[in-house]
Amino acid sequence: MQPRRRGVKALVAVAVCAVVAAAAIGVWKTGARDTPAAAAARSHDAASTPSSPTSAPDSSIENPPHLAGTSERLTTVVQRAAELLRVNGAAWGPQVATGTELSIGEALAQASSVPGDATIAEMEWLRQADRDGMYDDPNRPLDRLVQHLEATTITDADLVEHLGPNWPTIVDTFTTVAAIGFDDYVDRVRRSPPMRVADALDIRAQLQEAAAATGLREQWARSQDLVAAYFERCISESLSRRDPTDPMDEYIRDWPLAQALAHDAVAAAFFAEGAGADEDQVETLARGLQIVQAPERFDRDGSLTRTVQPGENLSPEDAELLDAEEPFLEEE
Incomplete structure (x- = not known):
């Protein structure tokens, strides 16, 4: 096999595996404690939301969001996401959602207005949820995660600890x-x-x-x-x-x-x-x-x-x- 063809097959295989895994088990797993890699994988479910990362948003790269107030903006994202889940209903993933239900990743994507905020807020919330033992119980109810999201705040100190x-x-x-x-x-x-x-x-x-x-x-x-x-x-x-x-x-x-x-x-x-x-x-x-x-x-x-x-x-x-x-x- 030629090296270039092998590289193409490898990339497609990895990407397709990611899509299949997300579709099969949903982004918000009911498994045990998350690793950083597993936490990153859960970001897939936001891809089906209106806040698609593949299209260019209205904001310009020449005018990125002002960093003052970043933690407050991210806190607003997680709390708006929790409100959306309360209003629309929560699902473990978009594949199992019915009616207006949203997964946590979809709610975060819809709640953010600054490109990239949904991913940052999601990853920081996951870090805090893991820190607080939310994934210690493999049988945890979804509502428990929503409650944790609802109570989450993101401070500058949290971002220092995170990044x-x-x-x-x-x-x-x-x-x-x-x-x-x-x-x-x-x-x-x-x-x-x-x-x-x-x-x-x-x-x-x-x-x-x-x-x-x-x-x-x-x-x-x-x-x-x-x-x-x-x-x-x-x-x-x-x-x-x-x-x-x-x-x-x-x-x-x-x-x-x-x-x-x-x-x-x-x-x-x-x-x-x-x-x-x-x-x-x-x-x-x-x-x-x-x-x-x-x-x-x-x-x-x-x-x-x-x-x-x-x-x-x-x-x-x-x-x-x-x-x-x-x-x-x-x-x-």
Whole structure:
């Protein structure tokens, strides 16, 4: 099998597995305690809501939301979502909803007006729910989760605990990507000149080690999980509406690169202002997204690439799953 074809099959297999899993068991599982990867996977159910992440919203990337009051805005999102669930009824997932019922993810998406807020609010609520033991009981009633959502507040201190001291820059970077809309963002990546350094993944690994050395291992992981949750949701939604006549190779072209650039940018934001990391490395990682946003502002650099390492956007759990599926992919 040619390497390119193998890569396409691998990406499709991962994305389709995510869609099938969400459809089979619903986004809000009744299982035991959640891992960060499982929490990210639950973001899929918001893809069927009017707040679709694949289309460009009204807000402009040149005018991102002001970060002052971010925690208050996110608190409003979770509390509005709880109110929507009380009014419309709650369901474990969109696949089992009846009438006007909403899943928690759908309610969060409908309650948010700033692109990216639904994912941030969802991930922070999940962190607090896990902290408060909401997932210790595998037989917990759905209403118990709704009650917890209703009582949730998100403070600046919570965001520090979630994403680290540079959370404002992380949120700004993340919402900048979300504000473009998945389809438009991928289109910009496709039209962009080479923008990524060849050793971007190695630099990210070094920054991850620096985060761990400063006691921020979990915050680093959660900041990267935020990106993964958003792109998993976007990919699932985009695949669900693909015209079967569209060639799959072309349809998914540059999806991995688009996601990798967002991971790079959030990694750079984690060390904003050179806090505990090499400033040149941080600037190098941040530049990829900057080139996609405004390529006319940068001179062509022959050392830059469009390279993505196989599986680099996968969590360790998903990478292990893909390795297990590899013999089946090779046989096709």
